[in-house]
Amino acid sequence: MSMEWMAPAMFAGLVLVLLLGYPVAFSLAANGLIFGIIGLKLGFLDMSLMQALPERVLGIMANQTLLAIPFFTFMGLILERSGMAEDLLESVGQLFGAIRGGLAYAVIFVGALLAATTGVVAASVIAMGLISLPIMMRYGYDARLATGVIAASGTLAQIIPPSLVLIVLADQLGVSVGALYQGALVPSLVLTGLYVLFVWLVTMFKPAAAPALPLSARPLRGKALWGSALRAIVPPLLLIFLVLGTIFLGWATPTEGGAMGATGALLLAWARRRLPLALLKQALNTTTRLSSFVMFILIGSTVFSLIFRGVNGDLWVEHLLTGLPGGTLGFLIVVNLLVFVLAFFLDFFEIAFIIIPLLAPVAQKLGIDLIWFGVLIGINMQTSFMHPPFGFALFYLRSVAPKEIKTTDIYRGAIPFVLIQLVMVVLVIAFPDIASSAKPKALSSGVIEVPMEQDGYGDYYLPKEWR
């Protein structure tokens, strides 16, 4: 009997088991094990494959890149509560308030600035939802525009470096995080620009949707105004240098950049006396649980893919995806549709750990630059935060938005921004140069591959051909 049916059956089993709703990590692992046992019984697999599991777990532990996850999460949580976002929104809102759509521009600007500081969506969305949204509503903004721009700008945290999405993608694609950061830099700024353009178009065609702030709402003028804006902008700029600066200059690995950012955020919060013990404990608690569930999904998906590859599932997927009409373009279109649709149901950790390892080798075989591919997928994954009804950004926004804002407004407000994100996906495919990593010189001088792989276990975690 041939084992050709095993891979499709396993994939079908995966869908079924995940839909059941038991925690993803254990469902993935169990699905792998069940088919592992079937494979053993039928003689397709060898026991040594199962015995390799603890080594894989050890390899996941030894992964220096993923260590960045707790650092950036911790940093984001500290920033969320330390009032930096609040100060920024208030003073930048004053600065831009005089022009039509000014508050919306301020939200985009602050969203991008926060995004360049940390890699966590919740922090920015919650802060902007609490501070900017009530002001926007008070001065007559259209609820859909206001909520959409907040959710989208908050989601920028996942594409502007140092984003968690890019770290996880880099790890799964086997490329350097620094290179992926460089690749994402221009596209993320273009995306930010498109949001600005959209707001500008709204102010042109529907001026009532985004009015300027009246004089009475702008108490600060002249020097005082610029002073307050400067005071608010300097701390995040410092943090951006601490994290991105040190990474791009090659002084620190992205992981260490995250650790320094978190330390910097702690110091800032402490200096402003905004770091009570309860807050610190809560941030540590959340970080611990997030780390645990993320790493266990990775362990589960490792079990799954170990067995899946054991039954030649990788060859099956490759066969399926290379046989598409249209060659590389056909592959890109299918992959992007797949990620877009899956993003309705899965969060980005799940997509990155389950789907990307299946796609990466095919992309490589088709001669696609994996860094460019990572940027493309990263932009596409932005939509997973903005999809009604399960998008995380919408969910966070709903939790802090005033009651008079209807949930349907939040959903409908998100739609134009999801469309803009898709336009960006098309742009990156049409003009691959904006996200390309084809600057090996700039890269080697900018990013030093510091001791990421010093440990002998670094390679256990995925076989060489999958890295």
Place this chain on the structure above:
Amino acid sequence: MSVLLRFAHAVDSLNDWVGRIVKWLILLVTLISAGNALWRYVLGESSNAGLEIQWYLFGAVFLLAAGDTLTHNGHVRIDFIYGRLSRRGQILIDIFGTLLFLLPFTALIIWFSWPMFMLAWQSGEMSPDAGGLLRWPVKLLIPVGFGLLALQGVAELIKHAAALCEEPSA
């Protein structure tokens, strides 16, 4: 039933206590990692022990906290269908998943990882890198972490069964 429930609550407190302690390791590993980068930049040298302790600590955090995360329903689900079920339906899925998914998986990992730890312990295995650390502590984390997770799985099973008895079977 009450003996079983008492056992379940003992496991709850055990994992709660573990979770309370290991979360501080996040702060510790943050400071160590930032320190490593500074150290290398200022002194131009890096220590393998300093690099390895980072992943030892992070491994300790996510493995040892897995049980506590399970108690707090922190392991994400795809709640597309699950979220629409009655409480009773959800409990049934959890019982099913714990019995067929969680417990076999954790048992298998414990079973296979214990010899790996024993080998490292008996041979005094060291990191292959100069100045690296002893390997057995980090290998011990795997069976211990999955052990805590399995214990919590059993505790959840007991609590769910108890809830099912109380819940009217409508």
